[in-house]
Amino acid sequence: MMxxxxxxxxxKVHLTQIVGxxxxxxxxxxxxxxxxxxxxxxGFSLADLLLGLGASQEMEQxxxxxxxxxxxxxxxxxxxxAGRLGCxxxxxxxxxxxxxxxxxxxxxxxxxxxxxxxxxQSKDLTDKLKSLQKKLDKAVAEEDFEMAANVRDEIKxxxxxxxxxxxx
Numbered sequence: 001m002m003x004x005x006x007x008x009x010x011x012k013v014h015l016t017q018i019v020g021x022x023x024x025x026x027x028x029x030x031x032x033x034x035x036x037x038x039x040x041x042x043g044f045s046l047a048d049l050l051l052g053l054g055a056s057q058e059m060e061q062x063x064x065x066x067x068x069x070x071x072x073x074x075x076x077x078x079x080x081x082a083g084r085l086g087c088x089x090x091x092x093x094x095x096x097x098x099x100x101x102x103x104x105x106x107x108x109x110x111x112x113x114x115x116x117x118x119x120x121q122s123k124d125l126t127d128k129l130k131s132l133q134k135k136l137d138k139a140v141a142e143e144d145f146e147m148a149a150n151v152r153d154e155i156k157x158x159x160x161x162x163x164x165x166x167x168x
Contacts, residue, residue: 013027014028069086069087070089071087129158
């Protein structure tokens with residue numbers, strides 16, 4: 001098994017982190033483990049644990065190590081120690097390094113928040129209705145009446161589901 005950081009040497013140190021029901025495994029060679037401070041728990045970076053080993057290196061390579069937030073004074077070293085940024089301005093200051101890091105952690109780089117389950121179902125059904133209506137219009141225009149009848153029935157079922165969500 002190869003080291004997750006250098007990808008050159010054989011991994012001798014194997015770390016497993018379990019958070020909730022998710023497990024993350026990291027395999028390191030002795031040199032990378034020593035460099036990351038795995039032998040010294042006080043020197044082991046919280047950001048590396050949370051973001052995956054090597055993620056904060058990506059920020060350093062993009063120049064984040066010399067940067068300092070003009071608003072709160074947070075530095076790259078502070079980020080590595082705390083595992084979080086100091087203020088909202090830090091996102092602008094460290095933007096170049098953070099973008100790749102965030103893409104590796106999340107689906108995208110834009111936070112969309114959470115939506116209550118019923119509201120999300122309602123939105124999904126509304127979107128489905130719009131799509132079905134377009135499909136129905138196309139079927140009628142092409143005079144594919146069998147398809148139009150099937151789509152009409154599907155629209156009826158979807159509307160009933162949507163009405164069922166609105167009334168408790």
